[in-house]
Structure formats: structure tokens, C-alpha cells
Amino acid sequence: EPEVTQTPSHQVTQMGQEVILRCVPISNHLYFYWYRQILGQKVEFLVSFYNNEISEKSEIFDDQFSVERPDGSNFTLKIRSTKLEDSAMYFCASSGAYYGYTFGSGTRLTVV
Amino acid sequence: AQSVTQLGSHVSVSEGALVLLRCNYSSSVPPYLFWYVQYPNQGLQLLLKYTSAATLVKGINGFEAEFKKSETSFHLTKPSAHMSDAAEYFCAVRSGSGNEKLTFGTGTRLTIIP
Numbered sequence: 371e372p373e374v375t376q377t378p379s380h381q382v383t384q385m386g387q388e389v390i391l392r393c394v395p396i397s398n399h400l401y402f403y404w405y406r407q408i409l410g411q412k413v414e415f416l417v418s419f420y421n422n423e424i425s426e427k428s429e430i431f432d433d434q435f436s437v438e439r440p441d442g443s444n445f446t447l448k449i450r451s452t453k454l455e456d457s458a459m460y461f462c463a464s465s466g467a468y469y470g471y472t473f474g475s476g477t478r479l480t481v482v
Numbered sequence: 483a484q485s486v487t488q489l490g491s492h493v494s495v496s497e498g499a500l501v502l503l504r505c506n507y508s509s510s511v512p513p514y515l516f517w518y519v520q521y522p523n524q525g526l527q528l529l530l531k532y533t534s535a536a537t538l539v540k541g542i543n544g545f546e547a548e549f550k551k552s553e554t555s556f557h558l559t560k561p562s563a564h565m566s567d568a569a570e571y572f573c574a575v576r577s578g579s580g581n582e583k584l585t586f587g588t589g590t591r592l593t594i595i596p
Contacts, residue, residue, distance in 0.1 A: 403583065413526070413572060413586040426583060461526060463584075471516070471576070471584065475525035 372396040376462050376474035383452055383481055391447045391477045393462030399472075402445045403463040404437065406430065407476075413461065419445065452481045484509045484577045488587035496595045501560040503590045505547075505573030508554065514576040515556040516584065517547055521569045529571075532556060543567070568594045 375394040383389050395402050404416040417427040419437055436448045445464075449456055462474040489504040507513055517529040530541025537549040543566075547558045556573060573587040 405584075412588045413574075413584075415583045415585065418583055471528075473518075473526040473528075478523075 372472070374462055374464055374472050374474035376460075376477050378477060379475065380478045381480070383479070385454060385481055386451050389449050389452055389479065391449075391460050391462075391479070393445045393447075393474055394443050395445055395462065395464030396466075396472055397443070399464035399466050401425075401465045402437075402439070403465075404447045405461040405463065405473075407459045407461065408455075409458070416447075416460075449479075452479075454481050457481045484513065484575045484585045486573050486575050486585055486587035488571075488573050488590050490590055491588065492591045492593065494593040494595055495563045497565055498562050501545075501558070501563045501567065501592065503558040503571050503573075503592065505556045505558065505587060506554050507556060507573070507575045509575055509577050511577050515547075515549060516574040516576070517541065517545070517556075517558050518572045518574060518586075519543075519569045520572065520589075526572070529558070563592075563594050565594050565596065568592055 377392045402419040407413045417431045418425045434450050459476045461476045465471040485508045487506045515532040518526040530539045532539050532549045540546045545560045570589050572589045574584040576582050
């Protein structure tokens with residue numbers, strides 16, 4: 371069964387550093403998403419991406435965040451200057467034209 | 483706007499007993515509803531989904547859920563709990579297909595008592 375692949379599985383970074391989280395969505399999916407889950411809390415929507423542009427973003431997704439689809443397969447989330455409160459599990463997801471919605475296994479980001 | 487309310491942040495059941503995890507939704511359009519399971523330090527695994535077909539939806543691992551429009555509910559059940567069912571369960575709603583985001587509930591941690 372097709373999977374959404376995320377790398378790395380765990381990343382530790384110093385506060386103020388830039389991080390890039392990478393995702394390979396399912397190849398024939400059209401829509402791409404990033405979600406965040408702070409430890410012990412619910413999963414929160416960050417941003418959706420379609421046709422090479424952001425289609426919706428939450429209030430969490432401020433100017434420190436950006437997304438990009440640099441080629442035909444990768445989908446990245448960049449955090450420019452990480453804060454302690456950015457520590458969370460970040461999930462990438464992709465969906466097709468109808469109901470299918472597949473999550474990756476996540477990247478645990480720890481900001482120290 | 484769409485939202486999900488999961489009643490009970492922690493539920494404990496004995497092994498072999500019925501599992502019932504509650505989810506109520508709010509959506510301005512006919513919703514698509516999902517249940518996900520998350521095991522410790524792992525990702526989100528889809529248990530089942532309702533997409534306007536049959537109101538009783540069967541998923542993996544013996545779970546099922548019934549969509550009740552009149553009650554705006556989508557409760558998750560399993561007739562007989564196993565130890566391996568211990569996990570966090572999230573209900574989610576999506577108002578439409580295509581490019582619509584998922585809105586998650588706060589989750590229910592299920593504990594199985596031997």
C-alpha cells in the first residue's frame with residue numbers, strides 16, 4: 371500500500387536554528403498538508419498546499435514557517451528560527467481527489 | 483466551521499469488555515468522519531472512515547462506528563477489548579473532499595485492564 375514518507379524521524383536542534391522537515395507524499399495525490407502535535411495534545415492543522423501554492427493556513431503557521439514542493443516528489447516544511455515551543459511531532463499528509471487521506475509516521479522535533 | 487468533541491479524555495475497560503469511545507461533530511455541510519489510532523511514539527493510523535455511504539462503518543482490528551446525523555455523533559465501538567487496543571484514539575471531521583483540512587478532537591486514551 372502506498373505510504374507517505376517523512377525524514378528524519380527525529381531531529382534535535384538548537385533554539386534559533388533553521389530546520390527543514392521533509393516528506394514524500396503519495397505519488398498520484400494532489401493535496402499536501404502539514405499537521406503538528408505537541409506532546410500530549412491534539413493534532414493541529416498547520417497548512418494545506420495545492421497546485422504549487424498554499425490553499426489554507428492556520429494561525430499557527432506564521433512567518434517563521436514556509437512550505438515548498440521543490441521537485442515532483444518532495445514536500446518540505448521549513449521553520450526559520452526555531453523556538454522551544456516548536457517542539458512537537460510534525461505530520462505530513464497527502465490526499466487524492468476524493469476521500470483518501472494518508473499520514474506519514476511523523477518527525478519528532480526537539481528544540482533545545 | 484467544523485469541530486469535533488470527544489467525551490472522556492481517558493477510558494478504561496476490562497479485557498473482553500465492550501469498548502465505546504464517543505465523538506460528536508459539528509459541520510456546516512455533510513461531513514466526512516474519521517477515527518485514527520495512535521500507539522505510543524508512533525504516527526496516526528486510520529481505523530475507519532465515513533464518506534456518506536453506509537452509516538455503519540467497519541474498520542480494522544474489529545472496530546466499527548455508526549454515523550447518526552440526528553445526534554451528530556460518530557461513536558467508535560468494539561465488542562471485545564484486547565490488550566493490544568491500548569492507545570490514543572482521535573476522531574476527526576472533514577467538511578468535504580478535495581483540499582479540505584481535517585479537524586481533530588482532543589483524543590481519548592484507552593486503557594485495557596487485564
